[in-house]
Amino acid sequence: MLKRDLLLAVRNYNDVLIGLFFFIVVVALIPISLNESTQILPRLAPGLVWIAALLSSILSLARLFEEDHADGSLDLILSSGSVYQCVLAKVAAHWLVTGLPLTLISPLIGLAYNLHGEQLSTLFMSLLVGTPVLSCIGAIGAALTTGLRSGSSIIALIVLPLNIPVMVYGAAAVRSSINSPDNVMTYLLLLTAMLIIAVVFAPIATAAALKISND
Amino acid sequence: MLKRDLLLAVRNYNDVLIGLFFFIVVVALIPISLNESTQILPRLAPGLVWIAALLSSILSLARLFEEDHADGSLDLILSSGSVYQCVLAKVAAHWLVTGLPLTLISPLIGLAYNLHGEQLSTLFMSLLVGTPVLSCIGAIGAALTTGLRSGSSIIALIVLPLNIPVMVYGAAAVRSSINSPDNVMTYLLLLTAMLIIAVVFAPIATAAALKISND
Amino acid sequence: MSFNWFKYSSPASFYGISHSIIKAASGIAIILCIVGLYWGFAKTPDILTDQKEYYRILFIHVPAAWMSMWLYVTLVFWAVTGLIFNTRLSYMMAAATAPTGALFAFLTIWTGAFWGKTSWGVWWDWDPRMTSMLILLFIYIGYIALQNSIADTRRADRASALLALVGVICIPVIYLSINCPDPYQCAALHQQSSLKQIEKNILIAMFIMLFATWAYSFAIITHRLRSIILEREKRTQWAQDIVRDKA
Amino acid sequence: MSKQLTIQGLQCERGERVLFSDLSFTVEPGQLCHLNGANGSGKTTLLRTIAGYTLPYAGTVSWNEKPATLSNSSYTQAYRYVGHQNGLKKSLNARENLEFFQQLYGLNASSDSVTSALETLKINDKSQLSIRDLSQGQQRKIALARLLLGSSDLWILDEPFTSLDLASRNLIENLMQQHLHQEGSIILTTHHPLVNIPSGSIHVIELDRE
């Protein structure tokens, strides 16, 4: 299943590049409009990078199942008996196209915001563990709103509150790597716990939501 | 023409409320994740409010013509002889659902960021004049990418650079209302000039782009 | 359609003469580049006020900045020609121009960053001219991305041509962006052109380099155009003949 | 000879494949032109080229001796196109969709004419349901109801009978028949036989060239 979604994602490999590019633009844009001197940048970095991750994840959610619903593939998937795997594959593909590239590029962005050593690796780790959670939770919202006209805004409404904790802890991990390095592990473990719960339960919820949306 | 689009927008009046809610969440979210004391908030406000305006505008762009293309209405519109008016109506509806609510709520947000008197009205005015420009320019990007699979990310790529000046000057207007109130008028006039150019030319470009995309 | 003869004959005949153009232009580019760099390093003063000798970045920075804008103007020219006359060759010209333009925009910012570090003490600041050059770079990238993401060639050509036309508004902005309305706010680092006060030899070297980049662009764009033509005309007899002759 | 559609030396390509070339024919008032051809032979492409949505690679389409393009408004006012897609807004109801169409085309916006169009097609009782809730065939009928709003000279129909039951098909054929009597012309594709239209006014164009 993953294969088709990856195929779809990679066929327009632009998608990956553009997602990445978009991320960079957003993060670059913020200092423009803040017009702040470079000293305060490191303090802003964790929050801004995480907000950008959150927004670029949500931005691409609306299309997660919408197309499958509109073209009738959702019918096929629901009666295939491999709904769970299919949802997992969708989530994985979503992460590979949004979360992973962001994670990979994050050290560079960190450098641009004057982060160093330990801080860079914390930024990287927090994104690596946290962005899949964003994709998992996002999928539930996407499934619930599939077929609704105002889908994309409702998704944001459903998903944002659920995702805020991820973002807060992700940003907190990075921030504490600047101020109090001892706490970094706690935050990362918290994120990992969230990841495990999300990967196990979110696809089940998503599959159930899809059945309801496809009535 | 406007009527149908408004009808569509208002029928799911959720859209308006949610667009607004989304805007507020984003703006409220930023101070949380920045974790900054309230003293620095006024300095951050102009940039952040404008970034949120920009992002929430782009976020809702992808659907601007996509549906018309998929269901065949675009054919009807293109041969109706009132393409220009129709595009204007679409843009107006987009603004009424994204830009206007943000503008109306902006004084409240300004208060939350510790802005006062003159500054609040400048924030309001800059959004009032600037957000329609975002919708106008956005429509061009939406029209060019209608029917493409990777549409929504490419829109961001096309629209962001063109919108950066609007955001920069919008934020600069608010910022100068804090630092050097004399310059506020210059910025607002600049934004007004942009608005006039955008309202006159953008629909023409959009209509041409739609003809190309519907080939 | 009245322009058929133009549409169908031009690519083939252009392909025929293009090889010699590339040879000549790249030769000129190499010679001018050597002369220009020689002039720039040997005939100019080592130290310019407080800028030490780092100011010599200007021999790349300024030509690159001018070329990136000039190439954008030509790109738009070809795009508009294509939109009006429906000539395939002009779309190909536009498509061939974009990567080089993007390269120069990038070079401008890249060299500018180094220069800025040595003379202003910062790599980057949101000076309006830099910002608008960054936007130009993004527009080049947007043009290329839009073209690549549309499978149908004809639609890709027309859509990206329109985007280029919309983006042309950037050029006057870059040109005028020194005149910031609020000096306190945007603290423009770039000043009004000081060309007239500059030392004569610096000016000469700079212009030689300008012509070098111009010739280089001409060569590389023509080269890229050749491959685009071959790719797009692969169904035609003459294109197949060429490929067979090469093999 | 005024309301004549003339196709001259038309060539259309899709993805570097020539679908047809050097195609010439005319459609006179009162005439129905039935494009025939296997799946994928280029019928839809031809109809969209005639309607001006797709540019031809060579040749011309003209109406009333002027080029038939989207920028020729006397042409776009003269035809009605119903394609594979219905062009209906899913969240509006039938009446709202048709009234919007009237506004778009600057027709006399009157809810009476909408009602009578819907009644002619025997779908008026569903006019308050949003399109999303209608069955496939009902949606198609509402798309076709546009043909009855205002007056038009040329109907361009891409498989109008899709999903229609027998009764509705006969209904539509009768409407076509009427349109032809009023000196209108029709160009259509369909894989259903046309049973009610006198074969004298049908002009068949075969698109299969292989």
Added chain:
Amino acid sequence: MSKQLTIQGLQCERGERVLFSDLSFTVEPGQLCHLNGANGSGKTTLLRTIAGYTLPYAGTVSWNEKPATLSNSSYTQAYRYVGHQNGLKKSLNARENLEFFQQLYGLNASSDSVTSALETLKINDKSQLSIRDLSQGQQRKIALARLLLGSSDLWILDEPFTSLDLASRNLIENLMQQHLHQEGSIILTTHHPLVNIPSGSIHVIELDRE
């Protein structure tokens, strides 16, 4: 009596309107059940209820004496549904779409069986084009090609002949005929006459109740 579809006392509603109620019938192996009814009479709703996508308001659908729902995997493995929508990914080509289908349903993923399905439907020469670039009828054929992948007992087809030309329609009818011979069963709606299937094996259900 094993591969039998039994509908018992079925009632379906849409938006508070009862479409049909107390509907009971069975479809035996080797039998084709042709749902007949005007546009909007509830044929699609019935088919989607049978496939388990829509929940009935009353009554049951059972397969092999067990409830026929989405969570009954021996049922979902046994049928193939082709609805109004084709269920194809526009940016993949025909082969990729069908291979994905094989994976999804845990069929023996083999590109040979895809090739032979495409060849049976005479569409193999288009198998490298993305679906977006295919004509309406070609897309429909590829959706129908799924019927030939793996083996299945029940075909649920909602207007399978939409947009198909005459030759393809005959082809599909022959495939149906073969399926019936192999003790498969079919339940379908169509507004085209079924010409090649012996009327002995056709069982017509009228849905119009008014």
